[in-house]
Amino acid sequence: VYLDHNASTPVHPEVLAEMLPYFSEVFGNPSSVHGFGRAAREGVDVARERIGRFLSVRPDEIVFTSGGTESDNFAVKGLALARGRGHLITSRIEHHAVLRTCEALEGQGFEVTYLPVDDQGRLDPDDVKRAIRPDTIAISVMHANSEVGTIQPIAEIGAIARERGVPLHIDAVQTFGKISIDVDAMGVGLMSFSGHKIYGPKGVAALYIRRGTKMLAIQHGGEHERRRRAGTENTAGIVGFGKAVEVRAREMADEAARLSALRDRLWEGIRTRVPDCRLNGELANRLPGTANIVFRHVESESIVLGLDLKGIAVSAGSACTAGNVEPSYVLVAMGVPVEWAMGAVRFSLGRATTAEDVDYVVDAIEPIVRKLRDASPGQRAVASA
């Protein structure tokens, strides 16, 4: 049972079928003028149009990249470097692709404000308003957090950004194709989104850049993507991405309702069977398929291992790498006590998830947590936090 869809998803069969010819017959370089090149260009153009239609934006506002991380780097560095100096605003719970990019920019003389979130993981738009300075050049906020699933009040932040004339970038990698996005209504200037979170292939993503936004390219070379991103297009990947978006346009609304119900069934099941657990973030206003649950007095990695041995794939909220464990910085920013945060497990559901899967997980997790607690000293001193 795979409940780690926020990490990655399988390629949809219709997507795979559409991609396959682009590995063999339609192999040309989209920049070539001959027939082979034109055929490949046609595939890239169709994908761009599909995505443009889905988002109700102009196709030429879409720039294809190699992944969400590149899109985030491109957006934040592209905005900053085009202005040369100044102040950026972001939050403490961003993906590392944004956080570390901001840190790198600090090393180059830019100033960055990292805004806090409340106990539900939500930014306060008033904090954004207060943080804006005359030299603020960009705001970058994620649409929904990948670990907890909390959806940010982007429209309110976007209205502030628009009023103050500051470009707003959102990292929509976890929301694109899962909930509806209206970049105009939300005041979004740039948006990162990725293929492999929505049943498309890995290695392809995009950045929406509103027309007229002052940007610098990060990757230099040929004239690709209207000189915004050099490099031969990942034709098969882009074609697959476009098809994945077309499938999402068809399935998104029904699946969101179905996954929300399954997610609530999962939380209800766990809550009634396992004592001393809690859900991080409010149940409303979150990604349809995401539940982040903490189990007190047990370590998430041992729960993940226990579930893995039952054939269940979930993700640990804290990671022990080479003997060094840290609770999730997102949960810490939300004020979750460390003794709880260490036992965080993320369940992320997807199109293959059934009610039977959910019930199987609920049945499996109760004895795993009970046994771990039986063996646990109950309280533990927190050495590192």
Add this chain to the structure above:
Amino acid sequence: VRYSAVVVDHFLNPRNAGLMRDPDGVGEDEYEGCGDLARFYVRVRDGRVVEARFQTYGCGPTIAAASAASELVAGRDVEDLVNLKAEEVERALDGLPDDRKHAADVVAGAVRAAALDHLRRRDTDV
């Protein structure tokens, strides 16, 4: 799986987990790096461990290591256990991945601490 069958078995069915009332020795060790904690209790008759119990907080291998060690020490001379090496615990588990060696370290440390605690109590009683 990245863990041996022995690790998986001890993790799924930990032996001797839980508190011991009125132990003859108790000790714990904590791994600073990740905060894994192991606590060992021993009951001793005629200088030998007749029963060991443990409580751990940590990743799967730490729980497995504690369970394996609780069997490993049964019948052993407490004076020997003061020198119990992590390698011996690891051997009992049929090996650990490099990034999980600390599981054996923290468990061996807790066993040594429990053995020392017993010797200290014994010497104080005399």
